[in-house]
Amino acid sequence: MRRFTRFMLLLLLPLLLLPSLLLAAERYKIAYFEGAFSPIFRSTWEATQAGLEELGWGDRVEYPEDAFYSPGHGDSNAPAREAVAKELMARDDLALIFSAGSEATRLLLKYNNHKTPILGGAIADPLRAGFIASVEDSGVDNFTARIVPGRYKRMFQIFHAEIGFQRLGLLYVDTPNARTFANVDDALEVAAERDFAIIHYHIADTLTAKECMTALESLVEQQIDAFFIPSLTCFEWGRDDVKRHLDFLIEHRIPVFARQGSSDVRGGALMGFSAIDYTARGRFMARMAEYLLEGGKARDLKMVDENPPRISINLEVAQRIGFDPSFDILGASDEIYQEIILPEDRLIR
Numbered sequence: 001m002r003r004f005t006r007f008m009l010l011l012l013l014p015l016l017l018l019p020s021l022l023l024a025a026e027r028y029k030i031a032y033f034e035g036a037f038s039p040i041f042r043s044t045w046e047a048t049q050a051g052l053e054e055l056g057w058g059d060r061v062e063y064p065e066d067a068f069y070s071p072g073h074g075d076s077n078a079p080a081r082e083a084v085a086k087e088l089m090a091r092d093d094l095a096l097i098f099s100a101g102s103e104a105t106r107l108l109l110k111y112n113n114h115k116t117p118i119l120g121g122a123i124a125d126p127l128r129a130g131f132i133a134s135v136e137d138s139g140v141d142n143f144t145a146r147i148v149p150g151r152y153k154r155m156f157q158i159f160h161a162e163i164g165f166q167r168l169g170l171l172y173v174d175t176p177n178a179r180t181f182a183n184v185d186d187a188l189e190v191a192a193e194r195d196f197a198i199i200h201y202h203i204a205d206t207l208t209a210k211e212c213m214t215a216l217e218s219l220v221e222q223q224i225d226a227f228f229i230p231s232l233t234c235f236e237w238g239r240d241d242v243k244r245h246l247d248f249l250i251e252h253r254i255p256v257f258a259r260q261g262s263s264d265v266r267g268g269a270l271m272g273f274s275a276i277d278y279t280a281r282g283r284f285m286a287r288m289a290e291y292l293l294e295g296g297k298a299r300d301l302k303m304v305d306e307n308p309p310r311i312s313i314n315l316e317v318a319q320r321i322g323f324d325p326s327f328d329i330l331g332a333s334d335e336i337y338q339e340i341i342l343p344e345d346r347l348i349r
Helices: 002-025 039-054 075-090 102-110 151-163 176-181 184-194 209-221 242-251 262-267 278-293 315-321 327-332
Strands: 028-034 096-100 118-121 143-145 167-173 197-203 226-229 256-258 271-273 311-314 333-337
Touching: 028 039, 028 075, 028 102, 039 096, 039 118, 039 278, 075 102, 096 102, 096 278, 102 118, 102 176, 118 278, 151 184, 151 226, 151 256, 151 271, 151 327, 167 176, 167 184, 167 209, 176 184, 184 197, 197 209, 209 242, 242 262, 242 315, 256 262, 262 271, 262 311, 262 333, 311 315, 311 327, 315 333, 327 333
Parallel strands: 028 096, 096 118, 118 143, 167 197, 167 226, 226 256, 256 271, 311 333
Antiparallel strands: 271 311
């Protein structure tokens, strides 16, 4: 009898282990690719991972070290970025590729294998960049992205409605990708609608602090009466002395709108978008990822995130430049700072 029982256990053991073996086999590998490091890219990625955890995918997905890529910014790293995109598209073990930003997305679509799902996150404007056919249709079966239509155009409309400036200064690298991050086309559209001028200043991709200050001095000499901070290295607190740049603009009583939002407004910009709600963004993208992992077609996904932009304002800056905020903008602001508060991790020269 014992021998029979032992024999039956040996027969049943594979069946008992089968569920766990199947569970292990169902782990999905997710790759991450960014063209250059950005806090927004990483925060969006981490929030998406947290969202998948909330949805119950924590034990069903993995993020292999050999599928996490950040080749780096600048022309010298262009060959590395190209190589990464080719490698990712050549792999057959990936269930999903998370594409962070415009440059990574452009390269993945360039070398697209039209099989591996690509989920685009933290892309400034997928439609203007030509990544999607329309807000309703990505146009590519294995590609989708989170989009917020009109977000940055609305930014310029709000800024002009409140300030009433006539000459807006734009500082940017004159390449298609950089123009997208500086929202140049959105600014030009709103300028035509609301009858103000854009004062352009083109800079090199590897901008130094001295060159940035030279650019700001030139724009002030050209009599700008407002300035827009794009996504630019010399306005990243950990890379440059942003306080010096903002102090210069405050001294010349130039109202500044910050694309990146809260940290810049706390540190000395007049207005900007409020802090990004990464939790909400991550949940939205996690639901997209879940659909793709379950076998859904990327092109069938709804891409529009309806979360409206929020505004922040700094009252000390307003007082120092002689600006009196309207009740409308104060009522519409989610974050109102009474004083300038510099980031603790800022670069100090």
